[in-house]
Amino acid sequence: MQFKVSPLTKIISLSVFLALGFLLVILSCALFHNYYPLFDILVFILAPIPNSIFGSRSYASSDFMSPSSNNGKDLGHFLTGMFVASGIALPLVFYHCQLIGSVSCAMSMIGGLIIYSSIVIFSWFFHSSWENDEDNLFG
Incomplete structure (x- = not known):
């Protein structure tokens, strides 16, 4: 049995996860009256x-970024x-x-990792859901 989650449920759960990350970073700034950890969000x-940018194959106009080489994709990963x-x-x-305390450092790192992982x-x-929809439409 395959359990299908609606896109709205995915958006709501990921937005809560993202808000938690932003909350941790903003609290690491506001609780200790030091706003250097906001650079971590950026x-x-x-x-x-x-x-x-480099994950798509629409940029293959030069020899450096030809479809047969993974140079662009490797640069994106790097x-x-x-x-x-x-x-x-x-x-x-x-x-x-x-410049910041240890608790602020930990909260900022954890919040930043939550922000990145939610994105x-x-x-x-x-x-993956867009690829599956295209397969269902044309296949």
Whole structure:
């Protein structure tokens, strides 16, 4: 038996998950009267963009990004990994420089990872459901 979840349920659950991540990062700023962890939100929001840009095959106009090579996709993975590593390391650097406390550092890292994972899960859920809808329409 296959259990099918409606898209509205997916959107609501992922928005609650995303709101939890934003709540953790904003509380890490507001509770300790220090707003440096807000930079972490920016880094984690920018993280999935290289994969979405270089993941499609519509950019294959040059030899560097030809469909037979994975150079563009590898570059997207590298840049995404760099953003995620920077998002994890940024609160640690702020903590090391004594700009934020340890609790604020932990809340900011956990909240940022929740934000990034909810964006990735959202794109994964709806990319796979769009592919399945196209298969059902034409197959």
